[in-house]
Amino acid sequence: MSEGEKKQLDLKRREMPKQPPEVRRYNFSEVALGYTPELAIEEAKRCIQCKKPSCIANCPVEINIPGFLKKVAEGDFVGGIRVLKDKNCLPAVCGRVCPQEEQCEKTCVFHKKGGQIAIGRIERFLADWEAQQSESEMPDMPPRSGRKVAIVGGGPAGLTVAGDLIKFGHEVTVFEALHKMGGVLVYGIPEFRLPKAIVNREVEYLRKLGVELVTDFVVGKTRTIDSILEEYDAVFVGSGAGLPWFMEIPGENLNGVYSANEYLTRLNLMKGFLFPKYHTPVKSHRKVAVVGGGNVAMDCARSALRLGAESRIIYRRSREELPARLEEVENAEEEGVIFDFLTLPLRYIGDENGWVKAIECQKMELGEPDASGRRKPIPIEGSEVIYPLDAVVCAIGNSPNPLIGATTPGLKIGKKGNIEADEKTGATSREKIWAGGDVVTGAATVILAMGAGRFAARSIHEYLSSL
Amino acid sequence: MNLNSVSQILDFAIEKEEEAAQFYRNLAAKMGQQHVGEVFESFAREEMEHKAKLLAVRQGNMTLIDSQRVTDLKIGDHLVEVVLSPDLDYKQALIVAMKAEKAAFQLYQGLASSTDDANLKGILLTLAKEEARHKLRFEIEYEENFLREN
Ligand SMILES: Cc1cc2nc3c(=O)[nH]c(=O)nc-3n(C[C@H](O)[C@H](O)[C@H](O)COP(=O)(O)OP(=O)(O)OC[C@H]3O[C@@H](n4cnc5c(N)ncnc54)[C@H](O)[C@@H]3O)c2cc1C
Numbered sequence: 001m002s003e004g005e006k007k008q009l010d011l012k013r014r015e016m017p018k019q020p021p022e023v024r025r026y027n028f029s030e031v032a033l034g035y036t037p038e039l040a041i042e043e044a045k046r047c048i049q050c051k052k053p054s055c056i057a058n059c060p061v062e063i064n065i066p067g068f069l070k071k072v073a074e075g076d077f078v079g080g081i082r083v084l085k086d087k088n089c090l091p092a093v094c095g096r097v098c099p100q101e102e103q104c105e106k107t108c109v110f111h112k113k114g115g116q117i118a119i120g121r122i123e124r125f126l127a128d129w130e131a132q133q134s135e136s137e138m139p140d141m142p143p144r145s146g147r148k149v150a151i152v153g154g155g156p157a158g159l160t161v162a163g164d165l166i167k168f169g170h171e172v173t174v175f176e177a178l179h180k181m182g183g184v185l186v187y188g189i190p191e192f193r194l195p196k197a198i199v200n201r202e203v204e205y206l207r208k209l210g211v212e213l214v215t216d217f218v219v220g221k222t223r224t225i226d227s228i229l230e231e232y233d234a235v236f237v238g239s240g241a242g243l244p245w246f247m248e249i250p251g252e253n254l255n256g257v258y259s260a261n262e263y264l265t266r267l268n269l270m271k272g273f274l275f276p277k278y279h280t281p282v283k284s285h286r287k288v289a290v291v292g293g294g295n296v297a298m299d300c301a302r303s304a305l306r307l308g309a310e311s312r313i314i315y316r317r318s319r320e321e322l323p324a325r326l327e328e329v330e331n332a333e334e335e336g337v338i339f340d341f342l343t344l345p346l347r348y349i350g351d352e353n354g355w356v357k358a359i360e361c362q363k364m365e366l367g368e369p370d371a372s373g374r375r376k377p378i379p380i381e382g383s384e385v386i387y388p389l390d391a392v393v394c395a396i397g398n399s400p401n402p403l404i405g406a407t408t409p410g411l412k413i414g415k416k417g418n419i420e421a422d423e424k425t426g427a428t429s430r431e432k433i434w435a436g437g438d439v440v441t442g443a444a445t446v447i448l449a450m451g452a453g454r455f456a457a458r459s460i461h462e463y464l465s466s467l
Numbered sequence: 468m469n470l471n472s473v474s475q476i477l478d479f480a481i482e483k484e485e486e487a488a489q490f491y492r493n494l495a496a497k498m499g500q501q502h503v504g505e506v507f508e509s510f511a512r513e514e515m516e517h518k519a520k521l522l523a524v525r526q527g528n529m530t531l532i533d534s535q536r537v538t539d540l541k542i543g544d545h546l547v548e549v550v551l552s553p554d555l556d557y558k559q560a561l562i563v564a565m566k567a568e569k570a571a572f573q574l575y576q577g578l579a580s581s582t583d584d585a586n587l588k589g590i591l592l593t594l595a596k597e598e599a600r601h602k603l604r605f606e607i608e609y610e611e612n613f614l615r616e617n
Pocket residue numbers: 097098099152153154155156157158175176177178181182183184185188189190217218219220238239240241242264295296299325401403404436437438439443444445446447449
């Protein structure tokens with residue numbers, strides 16, 4: 001922009017309408033309501049179309065961000081969605097759950113002044129706008145290659161590989177252990193943050209493209225990878241990190257102590273909150289403590305609140321270190337989740353019927369900075385406190401389930417049970433087997449799982465083309 | 468057990484390091500998952516490094532340095548004891564190690580408090596600190612891998 005044309009910079013991010021906290025804490029409907037077309041256009045117009053856009057460099061799948069913002073600013077939503085979908089096959093999901101504040105928006109030139117473009121909100125708007133149109137555009141399909149690929153796990157990594165490979169002309173089958181496709185997007189992230197209808201729509205799109213979707217099929221049990229390879233030319237493993245960790249403290253086998261996985265799965269996949277319409281109820285608790293500080297912990301605490309409980313987060317460090325997205329922490333605070341920072345659970349205390357009735361915790365203080373400059377929490381002797389409660393949800397992390405490693409000889413497994421795979425290609429120690437997403441990195445993010453899927457799809461396609 | 472001189476104490480400590488290494492090697496051999504076996508093998512190697520260091524001290528080629536205070540993160544203290552079995556995982560392996568190092572620390576601390584000889588007390592406390600340092604190294608590994616609460 002030349003001096004003459006310099007216009008007043010608009011640093012005001014357009015707020016996205018939300019359900020008010022006092023209303024939303026009693027329902028499971030989506031918290032954020034999304035931009036109107038007018039708001040989306042206004043917000044997109046703030047982008048100054050940088051010559052060297054620093055936002056793109058910090059997007060794990062390199063979406064042409066100014067490209068789609070320009071289209072939206074011009075009111076060309078069809079053009080916008082095309083640019084977006086060129087790099088991201090799940091924009092309605094990413095627009096909702098990606099940590100944009102740590103990625104594209106963090107490096108937007110307006111970030112320092114607090115006016116970074118709300119890229120995620122516009123992405124979400126475009127994807128939702130497209131969904132409201134009668135039919136989404138179907139891509140031109142190349143001739144069939146005659147090659148077959150099996151995908152283990154129907155989460156974001158597996159679905160990305162499936163979408164890319166079918167568009168390269170290969171035959172694709174996804175084998176999913178649960179009765180629904182979508183991975184954590186359906187069984188983990190709750191309805192109020194990511195409506196399941198959105199994930200189902202993306203899955204249906206893949207089905208329409210011709211991907212075969214097989215549910216209730218546990219690879220390693222129903223059939224091993226080696227037996228699948230007798231029929232398929234290649235396998236991609238995107239089985240996620242679904243094995244929950246516990247604190248390993250006394251009382252963890254009491255009734256009422258859940259892993260985040262179990263708690264959220266009962267709620268999301270089995271629709272526990274709609275009991276008796278759905279069969280698996282979630283016991284209603286009065287006081288729930290959630291141990292942890294990530295997105296998973298926030299989701300559990302906010303779900304407990306919606307089920308009518310007093311809900312508290314117990315976290316060993318201070319607020320600044322919370323690994324959850326800031327937006328979700330603020331949402332939780334507004335809704336009334338209680339936060340106990342610098343607090344460590346020591347044991348769970350049970351009643352005479354084997355149900356948890358209290359948690360004993362110890363307060364922590366931050367010690368001297370270590371070599372990396374970080375201050376580690378250290379317990380304060382004599383600071384023990386006991387909170388009465390009737391449920392605990394442990395949300396401190398997950399690792400990959402050992403089943404695939406144990407049933408696939410020669411597949412190299414890392415210390416934490418993760419499959420070892422090349423970062424750029426997803427190739428594993430075994431020929432014809434690729435892997436990506438949480439099963440390789442440990443619990444990470446949707447966009448990183450999709451990015452890994454994209455790299456792997458390219459590498460599998462190269463391999464199949466060379467046969 | 469005669470611990471009436473520095474060299475007797477060092478011999479005892481060298482033997483303890485060897486025992487610890489053997490304990491980890493035995494576990495490594497029993498593990499069902501190869502990558503967990505490798506974790507225990509690496510713990511055994513660390514004990515052998517300690518043993519080598521103590522041998523060097525006994526031969527007069529090295530002195531034990533007792534400078535910094537060792538932080539006790541107390542991460543292992545409240546964790547339940549791991550039942551040893553072939554299907555342990557990395558997390559449990561670290562708990563086993565934290566608990567073992569804590570026990571070794573307490574052993575030297577106890578021995579130190581049972582002697583009035585300042586010289587012997589000094590060496591026993593230094594050995595206790597070495598074990599505390601080793602425990603801290605496992606605590607940090609545990610914290611960084613399993614207490615990110617994410
Ligand atoms: C509660 C929660 C909230 C989260 N919030 C966010 C967020 O806000 N933003 C964000 O970016 N990320 C978030 N994440 C993380 C994100 O969801 C994951 O990083 C991502 O889903 C990983 O994708 P994936 O495809 O690798 O694995 P998954 O989504 O875990 O999918 C793996 C699939 O494989 C299936 N499977 C496993 N084993 C087998 C087998 N043997 N045979 C067949 N199928 C198998 C599983 O059933 C599952 O469906 C959250 C995670 C959780 C749990």
